[in-house]
Amino acid sequence: MREPDAEPCCPPLTERPFTAEEAERSARMFKALGDPVRLRLFTAVASHEGGEACVCDISDVGVSQPTVSHHLKKLREAGLLTSERRGTWVFYRVEPSVLAAMGRLLRAPAPA
Amino acid sequence: MREPDAEPCCPPLTERPFTAEEAERSARMFKALGDPVRLRLFTAVASHEGGEACVCDISDVGVSQPTVSHHLKKLREAGLLTSERRGTWVFYRVEPSVLAAMGRLLRAPAPA
DNA sequence: CCCTTGGTTCGATAACTGTCTATGTTGACG
DNA sequence: CGTCAACATAGACAGTTATCGAACCAAGGG
Numbered sequence: 654m655r656e657p658d659a660e661p662c663c664p665p666l667t668e669r670p671f672t673a674e675e676a677e678r679s680a681r682m683f684k685a686l687g688d689p690v691r692l693r694l695f696t697a698v699a700s701h702e703g704g705e706a707c708v709c710d711i712s713d714v715g716v717s718q719p720t721v722s723h724h725l726k727k728l729r730e731a732g733l734l735t736s737e738r739r740g741t742w743v744f745y746r747v748e749p750s751v752l753a754a755m756g757r758l759l760r761a762p763a764p765a
Numbered sequence: 766m767r768e769p770d771a772e773p774c775c776p777p778l779t780e781r782p783f784t785a786e787e788a789e790r791s792a793r794m795f796k797a798l799g800d801p802v803r804l805r806l807f808t809a810v811a812s813h814e815g816g817e818a819c820v821c822d823i824s825d826v827g828v829s830q831p832t833v834s835h836h837l838k839k840l841r842e843a844g845l846l847t848s849e850r851r852g853t854w855v856f857y858r859v860e861p862s863v864l865a866a867m868g869r870l871l872r873a874p875a876p877a
Numbered sequence: 878c879c880c881t882t883g884g885t886t887c888g889a890t891a892a893c894t895g896t897c898t899a900t901g902t903t904g905a906c907g
Numbered sequence: 908c909g910t911c912a913a914c915a916t917a918g919a920c921a922g923t924t925a926t927c928g929a930a931c932c933a934a935g936g937g
Contacts, residue, residue: 667864670809673827676801683804687796688925689788697782708884715785720926722885727924741883741934752779755871759864800895820914832896834915839894853904853913 665760679758682751685731690714691724698734698745705746777872791870794863797843802826803836810846810857817858 663675671679686692697711712721725745728734734745775787783791798804809823824833837857840846846857 666804666808667811667859668808669812670823671805673801673805676804676808680799680801680804683795684799687792687799689785689792690925692778692788692792692795693783693785696778696780696788699779700781709882711782716925717927718884719886719928723925726885738884738933743884747779752871759867759871802895821912828895829897830914831898831916835895838915850903850914855914 661757662754663758666758681731682733682755685728685733688724688727690716690720691728694721694724695728695733695747699747699752705744707742707744709742711745773869774866775870778870793843794845794867797840797845800836800839802828802832803840806833806836807840807845807859811859811864817856819854819856821854823857 663671663679686695693714694711697714698706701710708721708725712718714721716724725734725736728745729736732748733751735748736743736745738744775783775791798807805826806823809826810818813822820833820837824830826833828836837846837848840857841848844860845863847860848855848857850856
């Protein structure tokens with residue numbers, strides 16, 4: 654009843670070869686995290702108190718402020734973060750289903 | 766006693782903001798998997814019988830042979846795959862420590 | 878109102894990346 | 908040797924991306 658994007662997406666990486674479509678979908682997530690600046694922003698949001706952070710809390714990653722905004726947009730477009738304006742500030746939080754999906758992707762096979 | 770690269774690398778994504786160096790290292794892995802073709806190649810190797818596959822087993826991903834070779838090289842350089850020549854064929858297998866490292870990265874926090 | 882502060886959007890640019898064709902290289906087999 | 912099959916490397920090119928400064932938009936105070 655939610656968004657159609659809430660599906661499990663893909664089996665574990667080690668289960669079987671991905672189809673083109675599965676690969677396309679999963680690659681988007683990996684690609685979004687495949688940049689050092691974005692990874693720092695993501696971990697900053699994910700580990701911030703209350704599960705959310707305003708941009709001003711996490712902007713200290715060594716690039717200009719427009720660049721921070723650009724990367725946050727990419728993370729939003731990849732479905733990893735959501736944003737909400739509250740008064741003067743904009744708060745970002747991790748999309749909850751995402752970590753579950755990634756965990757599923759990396760679930761190890763039978764350990765022997 | 767093994768390679769110095771066998772370190773845990775990084776804490777879970779949700780534990781604390783990554784340092785620049787941690788982000789750099791982890792992003793390399795994510796970036797390598799952030800391409801649909803590479804993801805198909807990786808899953809094909811990871812799921813192949815015996816834990817390894819010759820290039821000829823996995824080359825059917827819709828791009829030319831040199832392109833396959835190029836992507837396999839990227840996966841090797843990222844430390845995700847290793848290769849070994851045996852006679853005419855070259856076999857690729859998943860670097861075992863990698864899945865463990867990725868699993869650690871995505872370990873969920875306390876679920877409440 | 879105007880100004881300040883927090884963020885986003887725009888436009889430009891340099892760097893990187895995925896893809897191809899063409900060419901090498903390596904090993905097996907007559 | 909010569910040839911063939913399996914992969915890799917080299918070089919070229921188009922498309923994408925990370926970055927910046929400048930301009931813009933939104934919300935609160937004076």
